[in-house]
Amino acid sequence: MSNGNHQLHTLVVRVENKAGVLARVAGLFARRGFNIDSLAVAPVVDESFSRITIVVDVESAPLEQIVKQLHKLVNVLDIVELSPTEAVERELMVITVRSDAIDELKALTQEFHATWLDDRSGQAMISISSFPARVEEFEERLKPYGIVELQRSGKIALHRLPD
Amino acid sequence: MSNGNHQLHTLVVRVENKAGVLARVAGLFARRGFNIDSLAVAPVVDESFSRITIVVDVESAPLEQIVKQLHKLVNVLDIVELSPTEAVERELMVITVRSDAIDELKALTQEFHATWLDDRSGQAMISISSFPARVEEFEERLKPYGIVELQRSGKIALHRLPD
Numbered sequence: 001m002s003n004g005n006h007q008l009h010t011l012v013v014r015v016e017n018k019a020g021v022l023a024r025v026a027g028l029f030a031r032r033g034f035n036i037d038s039l040a041v042a043p044v045v046d047e048s049f050s051r052i053t054i055v056v057d058v059e060s061a062p063l064e065q066i067v068k069q070l071h072k073l074v075n076v077l078d079i080v081e082l083s084p085t086e087a088v089e090r091e092l093m094v095i096t097v098r099s100d101a102i103d104e105l106k107a108l109t110q111e112f113h114a115t116w117l118d119d120r121s122g123q124a125m126i127s128i129s130s131f132p133a134r135v136e137e138f139e140e141r142l143k144p145y146g147i148v149e150l151q152r153s154g155k156i157a158l159h160r161l162p163d
Numbered sequence: 164m165s166n167g168n169h170q171l172h173t174l175v176v177r178v179e180n181k182a183g184v185l186a187r188v189a190g191l192f193a194r195r196g197f198n199i200d201s202l203a204v205a206p207v208v209d210e211s212f213s214r215i216t217i218v219v220d221v222e223s224a225p226l227e228q229i230v231k232q233l234h235k236l237v238n239v240l241d242i243v244e245l246s247p248t249e250a251v252e253r254e255l256m257v258i259t260v261r262s263d264a265i266d267e268l269k270a271l272t273q274e275f276h277a278t279w280l281d282d283r284s285g286q287a288m289i290s291i292s293s294f295p296a297r298v299e300e301f302e303e304r305l306k307p308y309g310i311v312e313l314q315r316s317g318k319i320a321l322h323r324l325p326d
Contacts, residue, residue: 012314040315118323120325121326129255129290151207159312
């Protein structure tokens with residue numbers, strides 16, 4: 001995710017909310033040796049459908065082939081590739097860190113407009129929701145304090161509003 | 164996700180960040196006919212590993228079998244089942260709605276401590292990061308205005324801080 005040498009693409013795939021659909025989508029990338037950097041899937045309004053945001057590490061040419069093959073999968077409704085200029089991208093991270101320097105941590109939380117969730121037993125839990133590079137930066141700034149556990153949601157992307 | 168008849172379990176799976184791992188994990192659920200309700204996967208601090216929060220719709224007994232089989236998968240490091248009482252759960256949603264009643268929408272955004280991202284061309288984009296039931300409730304409250312597009316991150320879960 002932070003590797004500047006890789007080319008990351010964001011795909012939005014709408015699928016039917018059925019057992020096995022996610023496995024088939026992920027399997028298609030796997031068979032071609034492409035690593036999924038992050039993936040977020042959840043039902044949409046009508047819970048018979050789900051929307052997946054996939055960030056994948058690929059070159060452009062084979063990505064076109066993957067998109068063609070995705071279209072052929074049963075239960076896949078449509079696929080859109082969203083470039084950073086057409087998309088609004090956000091990510092969520094919840095992180096537990098050692099809280100020895102609690103005043104510094106609280107200041108950092110404020111600086112990043114993050115949310116202080118809890119602190120107890122020498123640990124603090126903080127949540128941040130922002131654009132992915134900002135989440136990455138927050139994680140980097142927290143590293144020196146000692147990260148106990150973290151989960152990032154993976155990037156989620158929507159179309160930018162029309163002009 | 165909002166279906167009260169189903170039994171939803173939250174699993175946290177740590178895996179090596181390699182092509183095909185996600186497909187194998189998702190495939191294991193698919194082969195047994197279990198639907199993955201939501202899944203969020205992203206690299207952790209050391210980017211050679213990823214952490215997956217999976218919400219799956221199952222009965223307890225077969226879940227134990229799935230966990231046993233997950234343990235046997237190559238590149239899977241460990242699996243924890245987190246009950247709501249042991250976990251802090253959060254979810255992110257970005258949603259685009261029709262903005263005909265913009266004052267009402269802004270009031271609703273404030274009420275839910277959500278973030279107003281943009282409004283243009285008769286549409287508004289709003290982001291919310293909260294506990295999953297609250298995100299669900301916000302989505303329900305926005306429905307009457309007309310949802311254009313939405314993506315939820317799926318639930319992410321961390322261990323509650325020790326007492």
